[in-house]
Amino acid sequence: MADETIGIVGAGIVGLAIGREITLRRPGTRVVVLEKENDVALHQTGHNSGVVHAGIYYTPGSLKAQLCTRGRLLLKAYCQERSIAYDECGKLVVAVRPDELGRLDDLEKRARENNVPGLRRVDPAGIREIEPHAAGLAALHSPETAITDFPGVAKAFARDIVAAGGEVRLGWPVDRITERGGRIEVASGERHLVADRLIVCAGLQSDRVAGLAGDAPEPVIIPFRGEYMRVRPEKADLVRGMIYPVPDPRYPFLGVHFTRRVTGVVEVGPNAVLATAREGYRRSDLSLRDLAALAAWPGSWRMAGRHWRTGVKEVRGSLSKRRYMAEARQYVPEIGATDVYRCGAGVRAQALDRDGSLVDDFRIHRVGAVTALRNAPSPAATSCLAIAEHVVDAIFD
DSSP states (O other): OTTOEEEEEOOSHHHHHHHHHHHHHSTTOEEEEEOSSSSSSOSGGGGSOOEEOOSSSSOTTSHHHHHHHHHHHHHHHHHHHHTOOEEOOOEEEEEOSGGGHHHHHHHHHHHHHTTOTTOEEEOHHHHHHHSTTOOOSEEEEETTOEEEOHHHHHHHHHHHHHHTTOEEEOSOOOOEEEEETTEEEEEETTEEEEESEEEEOOGGGHHHHHHHTTOOSOSEEEEEEEEEEEEOHHHHTTOSSEEEEOOOTTSSOOOSEEEEOTTSOEEEEOOOEEOSSTTOOSTTOOOHHHHHHHHHOHHHHHHHHHHHHHHHHHHHHHHOHHHHHHHHTTTSTTOOGGGEEEEEEEEEEEEEOTTSOBOOSOEEEEETTEEEEEEOOTTHHHHHHHHHHHHHHHHTO
């Protein structure tokens, strides 16, 4: 129905992309985006590396692989149309130890199955040709991996929604969701919205908001803080694009890497430290509610039992800049602890199943007229326009 109302909880880049897609696909539909903060894109969208991924890492056939490939193309076209910064500065995924070469082989096979454009394998001389100050035994080069301004993209999506007659309501934390006579009533204190359908894109709060609509508790969101270092200006020119390690296949994290931003600065990070608050961007941030929820979830203890050694290593790197940079320096030896300074952090909403498994792929649930994105980690920003197509296809099938 063209006159129906669609509510969207969460004004991050994915929620806004979905809202925009609905306005394009179904003109006349009233789209209302509800955001608890006083601006859009203040959490994961505004605290990531700004990288537009080309599909190197993802299991062939997975939602991540499918939507990243299409999403990158859609995002590139959108940025060019709107004059938003988009720089294909390229990425090197570098093996620095002999025991990483087998994993690099596996990664190359996966990337080729995902049709990563322009992918090629290079030797040490090839590494230096692309990144003269980088070191390694072998690498994969992805020339179309890019960087962009994701908060800028999200704000452009919000303007598109408003221009099409929709709304973005800020300072609107959802605390109740009720089904009434086939429609959905969403409330924030005394304020109400009655919608025909509701889409939950609440990121770090996605499990809780989905739970208000009657969705199952699993998976639960576990927050991982990722801290960044910024390379001092006098050394920033040592990195032309992006330099990544070969990822550990046991974890959905890519490891500490060097990334050039569209502003010209170069950052190192992020690591992955269990956060003591879902929106805990500082080490001192503490939420007893979040810690209690973490302790109560059986999967938390199972995860800890499997991965505590890695957790200890990450915490040590978090506390010591020297340790943090010792790992990074393997890739760019001329950038050490004295060449960087701390510059903030992001928090990743990592979904965790009851058995302690870290959910890797996108996960989307349906509860009647409510659609909930329960796991939308990287490359969700890259894939946002393709995720929007996928969700809109599903809810209007």
